[in-house]
Amino acid sequence: MDKWMASIKSKLENKEGSISVFGLGYVGLPIAIVTAKNDNMKVYAVDISTEKINSIQRAISYIEDVSDEDIFNANKNGLVTSVDHEQAILESDISIICVPTPVDAFGIPKLDYIYDVTEALGKLISMKQNKKHIIVLESTTYPTTTEVEIRSILEKYGLALHENFELAFSPERIDPGNKDFNVENIPKILGTTSENTFDVVRTYYEGIIGTQIVKASSPRVAEFTKLFENIFRQVNIALVNELATLAEKMQIDMFEVIELAKTKPFGFLPHYPGPGLGGHCIPVDPYYLQYISKKYKSTLKFIDVASDINEGMDDHVIGLIHLALNRISKSISGSNITLFGYSYKPNVSDLRNSPAIPISNKLRDLGANVQICDSLVSPDSVKYPIINEIDAKKNSTLIVIITPHAYFNWPQIIETLDENIPIVDTRGVLPNEMYRKYDIALGRPIKELT
Ligand SMILES: NC(=O)c1ccc[n+]([C@@H]2O[C@H](COP(=O)([O-])OP(=O)(O)OC[C@H]3O[C@@H](n4cnc5c(N)ncnc54)[C@H](O)[C@@H]3O)[C@@H](O)[C@H]2O)c1
Secondary structure, X not given: OXXXXXXXXXXXXXXXXXXXXXXXXXXXXXXXXXXXXXXXXXXXEEOOOHHHHHHHHOOOOOOOOOOHHHHHHHHHOOOEEEOOOHHXXXXXXXXXXXXXXXXXXXXXXXOXXXXXXXXXXXXXXXXXXXXXXXXXXOXXXXXXXXXXXXXXXXXXXXXXXOOOEEEEEOOOOOOOOOOOOOOOOOOEEXXXXXXXXXXXXXXXXXXXXXXXXXXXXXXXXXXXXXXXXXHHHHHHHHHHHHHHHHHHHOOXXXXXXXXXXXXXXXXXXXXXXXXXXXXXXXXXXXXXXHHHHHHOOOOOHHHHHHHXXXXXXXXXXXXXXXXXXXXXXXXXXXXXXXXXXXXXXXXXXXXOOOOHHHHHHHHHHOOOEEEEEOOOOOHHHOOOOEOOHHHHHHHOOEEEEOOOOOOOOHHHHHHOOOOOOOEEEOOOOOOHHHOOOOOEEOOOOOOOOX
């Protein structure tokens, strides 16, 4: 290990050092805040969003898993926030990149955010006196991004791997809203461009963040692993969605089937049917592997099949709504349809790729008056009226359960709901005995009306 690397490692062992975090969203903000808990760590937190930087400076959190108090304490401990990359790169030794990695309208990976940060790193590392830096990418991306693409951008600035920079890929695995697992206790995979880099970066994650590090033999193996984890979920959700639509017709309860299958003590992992995929990861990440697979003349058939099934679930839900309304002699057109829960998963406000969005838009196009009952989402972020539970019970022709936030009290809602207002439960949240005459549930037997 050269003198510079040894000095960084030794500083980190003493819980000292300087780190910059680029991208302060769901992934980056918790990392910056946890690092800043260490009194002698200098943390530079950078985001191009002035709104986010202002919010941090005022100690107002915009993420469920980070409290205002956490931010207040980080600010008190000297967290440096900025929309500009310069000071952060010039004054830190390690940079952690946590920027978005979306796909465009054609499903093609959009790495522009990673490229922008890397360009800034290249330019500024080459201006540093010692011209040395360690760069850790946490954003989900396809294998070879770190070793080939990031490296070649840095080389454009006259910087050389092992001499001026080292690279690492350590995918984030957080599950926003999950009270049991967070950045401090989810084991992290780490693949680096050298053994010494592994040593130093592991010291940061284990010593400063407090998480357990699992070694990958290279950044590209770590990148592949992250995509595999999410494709595994995408494919298994598609499988259970497809089986759920058959179960409905066969008078079989898919949720009972899953509970029974779960009793097998090995080789089975439960996945649950629902109205479609949501969030930043599962609907997007599979396309990253599919994109790079083309370069290797490989065709990943499972991803397309799974996308087809998952993306068709909104139409299946519309079909269930149509059926439920038909039973009370109503049509979608002209009905007040209230969606309970609008975010992509329970107990968070995140709307990214929420299945509620295509469902509500399709209902609107069919002539429904769509309304939303979700106290977590901000009214500015949705184009339909947000109503409270009391108004939902008074003014709905039909209720659809899309995202079952924990605060919804189902027994109480059902008890006080007119039985001529059907519920379409797309998540199997209501216990069987709670379904009333006109209610229908995705994945449960669709009984004939007697
Ligand atoms: N959200 C999750 O649950 C989750 C879980 C695991 C992995 N990931 C992955 O982590 C990455 C980040 O996801 P996220 O959910 O935190 O995204 P996010 O959109 O919440 O946050 C990303 C932030 O990066 C900022 N940004 C964009 N360009 C920048 C630049 N050049 N410099 C500084 N900041 C910049 C944006 O303004 C934004 O605030 C993605 O690759 C995602 O796939 C997300």
